[in-house]
Amino acid sequence: MKLLLGMGGDPDGFDALEETLARVGETGDDLTVAVLDTSAEHEIDDVETRVRDRLAESDIDAAVTQLPGHPGSELTEFAEREGYDRIVLGGGQRSPMGKIELGEVAEFVLLNADRPVTLVR
Amino acid sequence: MSERTYPDEPADPFPAPPLSFTDGDGREITVETTDRDIFESLVEMYVAFDPADRAQGIPPVKEEAIREWLDTLLTEGSLNVVARHDDGPVGHAILVPDRGDAYELAVFVLGAYQSAGIGTQLLQALLGYGQREGVDRVWLTVERWNEPAIALYEKLGFVTSDTESFELEMAIRLVD
Numbered sequence: 001m002k003l004l005l006g007m008g009g010d011p012d013g014f015d016a017l018e019e020t021l022a023r024v025g026e027t028g029d030d031l032t033v034a035v036l037d038t039s040a041e042h043e044i045d046d047v048e049t050r051v052r053d054r055l056a057e058s059d060i061d062a063a064v065t066q067l068p069g070h071p072g073s074e075l076t077e078f079a080e081r082e083g084y085d086r087i088v089l090g091g092g093q094r095s096p097m098g099k100i101e102l103g104e105v106a107e108f109v110l111l112n113a114d115r116p117v118t119l120v121r
Numbered sequence: 122m123s124e125r126t127y128p129d130e131p132a133d134p135f136p137a138p139p140l141s142f143t144d145g146d147g148r149e150i151t152v153e154t155t156d157r158d159i160f161e162s163l164v165e166m167y168v169a170f171d172p173a174d175r176a177q178g179i180p181p182v183k184e185e186a187i188r189e190w191l192d193t194l195l196t197e198g199s200l201n202v203v204a205r206h207d208d209g210p211v212g213h214a215i216l217v218p219d220r221g222d223a224y225e226l227a228v229f230v231l232g233a234y235q236s237a238g239i240g241t242q243l244l245q246a247l248l249g250y251g252q253r254e255g256v257d258r259v260w261l262t263v264e265r266w267n268e269p270a271i272a273l274y275e276k277l278g279f280v281t282s283d284t285e286s287f288e289l290e291m292a293i294r295l296v297d
Contacts, residue, residue, distance in 0.1 A: 096217045097225045098190050099177035099262060102287040121178075 001029045004084040006067075006075040006105065007051070008035070009042025012090030016120035017051065020088055021058050031062040034078060036071035038105060044068060072108025079115060087113055091121035125223075125282045127258055131294040132278040137249035138202050145237035148206050152246040155203040157195045159210065163203070164188060166210045171232045176264060177288065180229065193217075200254060202247045204230070204239050212239050214247040216256060223258035223292075224251070244277055252295045259295060262288040 005020050007013030017033065024031045033055070035048045048066055055062055067074040079087050087109055092102045100121075110117050139153040167180045167187045181187050194215050195201060204212035214228040226247070230240050251259060260282060263270050274291050282292035 095177075095225055095262070096219045097215065097227045098179045098193060099225075099227070101177075101262070104286075107287045 001027070001085045002083065003029045003031045003086050003088055004034055004075070004079050004082075005031065005088040006034045006036050006071070006109070007047075007090060008038025008071065008105070009047040009050070010038060010090065010093070010103075012092055012103075012120075013038075014050075014054075014090075016088060016090040017054060019120045021054075021060050021062075024060050024062070025058075031060060032082075032084070033062055033064045034067045034075055035064065036075060036105065037068045038071050038103075071105045072112065075105070076109055076113045079113060084115065086116045086118060088118045088120060091119040125260055125290065125292055127260075127282065127292045127294050128278070128280050131257065131296050132248070135245045135249035135252060135277075135295075137253050138246040140242065140246055142238075142242055144234070144239055148234075148237070150204050150206050150211070150239055150242070152202055152204045152212075152242055154250055155201045159203060160191060160195060162210050163191055163195075163213060166213065166231060167191070167229075169231060170229065174229075174232060174235075176267075177262065179227070200224075200247065200250050200256065202243060202250055204234075204243050206234065212243050214243040216247060216251055216259060219260075223260055224256055226259050226261040241273060241277075244273070248277065248293070248295060255296060257294055257296050258292065260290060260292040262286070262290050265289050 033051050037044045044066055051064055067078055089106050092100050095101055141151040144150050164187055168184055170180055172182055181190050198218045200216040202214050203210045211234040212230040216224040216226055218224055228240055228243055279291040279293045283290035
């Protein structure tokens with residue numbers, strides 16, 4: 001299966017990366033990590049470097065690509081254009097109360113993607 | 122994430138806990154402030170909580186996760202009130218400080234005790250408790266389809282503070 005993980009620099013994205021690497025280690029799925037421009041807090045080049053460093057430590061041979069621009073639409077279009085079977089995203093942040101706050105990217109992708117989407121919690 | 126807006130004016134005074142009343146089904150209910158002393162009975166209440174009544178991932182379902190979650194709620198700086206019937210907790214409302222100068226609110230009522238006015242009393246008591254402790258800015262998120270809850274929050278003086286996020290966000294001010 002061709003998996004596309006979309007992530008910015010937030011902790012939920014890196015949590016999703018860890019879960020996905022563990023899963024791909026078992027399934028042998030074909031993984032691409034799309035680095036998204038999710039917030040001004042995280043420079044997209046820095047996020048890509050962190051992702052590549054993490055991948056270098058693992059046994060997983062995954063492609064990394066930058067998708068600058070509107071994160072939700074760029075990710076959705078890329079997944080369709082490149083024929084990915086599934087999109088994987090971080091499950092969002094937690095509020096002080098512990099409520100899950102679905103982010104803007106997750107909402108956009110869930111509502112607009114024409115293929116399965118997995119939120120990693 | 123867009124900026125949260127609050128009403129210009131603080132709400133009128135709410136009744137502060139402790140308070141007692143007869144609910145819509147004729148049960149004698151008390152509402153009082155609480156702390157870690159009732160940790161175990163709250164765990165029991167949340168273990169009995171109907172998973173269908175969960176919202177945005179809380180309360181958690183497994184007991185271990187409930188304990189972890191309650192640990193973050195019953196902590197220094199949070200305000201908790203509990204509704205009891207025959208001594209056992211049947212409802213719980215919380216204000217948890219956020220990273221700014223505001224508090225996030227949530228309320229839970231056991232299934233058999235819903236639609237009897239307990240949530241309203243719990244919320245009034247919690248907001249009255251907040252006023253007494255000098256809490257001003259309070260916000261909450263609610264699922265957009267949950268019209269009864271939204272109507273209740275509006276009746277208490279909450280206004281919509283952010284329409285852009287996935288959940289509806291509402292806010293109130295309590296003191297000057």
